[in-house]
Amino acid sequence: MEQVPETLSDVILQKMKALPKADDVPEIRPEQLLEADGFLFGFPSRFGVMSAQCKAFFDSTHEIWETQALAGKPAGIFWSTGFHGGGQELTALTAVTQLAHHGMIFVPLGYTFGKGMYEMNEVKGGSSYGAGTFAADGSRQPTELELQQAFYQGKYLAGFAKKLKN
DSSP: OOBOOOOSOHHHHHHTTOOOOOTTSOBOOGGGGGGOSOEEEEEEEETTEEOHHHHHHHHTTHHHHHHTTTTTOEEEEEEEESSTTSOHHHHHHHHHHHHHHHTOEEOOOTTTTGGGGGOOSSOOOOBTTBOEEEOTTTTOOOOHHHHHHHHHHHHHHHHHHHHHHO
């Protein structure tokens, strides 16, 4: 697991009351994408699209795009939004454009997670596009069901990566 580089200054981050980034998670460089058999990209949602930091990272992959070196690799998406109107599915739909331009194969979750997809007795993020959670003001942690969906999505995508590699 890696994180994309921060693009905002410390002053702006403080004014936004942004949570600190994990010090034990290294920053990814575009060329590291070439080493992977598949991808699960996670995004915080900002107004229904991936955050500017994630978009800046994808913008920095233009040299890889020119060679289409990621074409045919499976990729999935998961996200976190502030609340129900935070654009969970719109974030996924707008992120798919990044995958398509690289020629990656989008592997949606669909409804393969079973009855967990239909849970209506608790607040749950995610959709047929991928796993998700609602972060509220950043204090809400994913529920057990949201975590189960996320782990399931990881195994599901890994199965595709394994089949495509063989």
